[in-house]
Amino acid sequence: MNGTAYGALLDAVRGVHWPARRHVGGGLPGAHPSTLRGSSSEFSEYRVYRQGDDPRRVDWRLLARSDRAYIRVATDRAVLPTTIVLDTSASMAFPVVTRTKWTLAQEIAVGLAAVAHAGGDAVGCVLRDERGGVCVLPPRSRRDAVNEIARVVAAADPDGDAALTPMLALARTPRLAIVTDLLGDADALLRAARARIAAGGDVHLVHAIAREEIDPPARTILAEDPEAPIVQRMLNERTRREYDEAFGAWRAEMARQWRAAGAAYVEIMTDEPAAHAVRRIAEPR
């Protein structure tokens, strides 16, 4: 399976821009504002010449008029290499029959990769493959980068309870998009994300939630945590209200903590079209 399987999605997200949330560091010329000021054609301002500046950047005409030496400062633009970190734990395969949460997560990963790639950014992917090993696709900007990501994502099968945090260390790009349901090592993941943000990284947390988790079926369910089968709780009319309150409070707390850490937190629901969700993630305003 490759990008053709996501053709409709890729068509829908065409034209979507995913700008950097802050100026990026130096790098190859790209579409994102850079922290560097250089000599590109996009004039920004004048600055008084200081010793050591390149004399070729002195505006001679202004020097002739004002008898003062100024140099022309231009805003540089750079690429923002991006890595999609996809959670493939067992909790993502929900509901068991339709797996809508996993399908949505796959589409979000491919959609974000396509948007980043369309903006000229190199894009990679980190996830656990169908054999349980970690699959790292380093950021690439070549033409088939999105197809390769789509193939790897489509082949993955959510299973097990492996932690997501170690995979962050494998994603060395300045921008990270983490697609997860946060039902694994959420605290450790948040700590790792804080460190990345403090180092100047740009972290997007895409919190995937199944509609059935928000609104469980009305019948009585003996709910079993797929990542910890020892956890079995009875969900019925007596416990439903407390479940709703606890789950809602937890989601609110997750959003608050991630946003407080400086990450872009977006909650996506399985009944939301993937293209729409991608647009919300990339263009929050």
Next chain:
Amino acid sequence: MTWLLPSALIIGGIAALAAVAVHFVARRRPMAEPFPTARFIPRRASQARVTTLAFSDLALLLLRMFAIAAIALGVAAPEFAGARGRVTRIIVVDRSRAVGDPRAARDSVRPLARSGDIIIAFDSTARMVSAVDTAPDGARGSISAGLAAAERAAAAVSASADSVELILVSAFTNEETDSATTHIRAAWPGRARLIALPPARAASWRPGVVVHASTGDALRAGLALAGLVRDTGAVHIERSEVAPADSAWARQPGNVLVHWPAGAGDARWPARPTVDAIGGVATSDGTTLVGRFPRVWRPLGTPVARWADGEVAAGETRSGGGCLRDVGILIDPASDLTLRPSFRSFATALLGPCGGTRDSAPIDSTSMAILAGAGPLASASSLAENAGVSSPSSAWFILVGAGLLILELALRRPARRAVA
């Protein structure tokens, strides 16, 4: 096809309905379903059960119903035998001392007995015989024993007959009945034919007691005080070892030789392993004597007195027309036991004629009516049920039921594992 216990079918039906009801209204733990956010459900509800009305596990329900049906059929014990269409007779014949002429009993039975009928002869015990004995051994008769044997025998013939006729051939004297007789007769589910035999005439009883003992013997003193001691009589008490002449005398009809040792060296009966003491002794008719008695021997013969713990204290052995009676009750010569009124009663009961006092009077008409009973002959099926006869197919049905229950367990376990 008939059923030995038809009520088991009703009980089995009720049990099957109960199984269906329980199956539909069972409170059970639902199957666990993966639910990633299970951690947000309150923990207190993890042990809750849910009532389901779903028609699930049809195979399990059918298995349980078949198992119950098989066990009910096994307990109900179906009889697949064909028609029998005949009446079997059980002839209970008195051969006790109460019958005056044994030949009369034999002559009464002969025209009644047919091939396949059962003849039971009884005195104090009963047993099946092929022909009636001619010489009674002088034992006391027990109609209860004869009736009990007849009911046991009826179970055996019930498989080859439709009805069983009970014929009682007896002298029907008072001494042949006891308090259990009417109860045992009531257990026979049908009428009985009674054929009365002429009772034996009671032999003349000379109650005098001759005591062969030393002067000053405590037993002699007690019996003399009771007015039982005579110069001649049918009862001789020997306090020392029995001489051959005494034994010869005991063989005379109606004579009773009582060997009642004065000391431990005056008898050669089998000794007990240990010598101990006991506080009381009672005769067969319930007369008791309380005192402190050493127990040295184990007298042989038919018990006529027993110690308080049931061990034989005195036994009687037939000898010709008379009998020998060994009394292993040692009396302390220094005690006044023999002078007490209780001893007189005890001694009187112990010094009776051979085989005990006879009561040759015929039983009253009421008792005869109870023995005869009323209604039709006893049906073979009712006798088989009373006798606890089982059907040959019962074991197979119960075996099938047990197998189905084991299968049910195997079918039920995977479901439990899925929940655990």
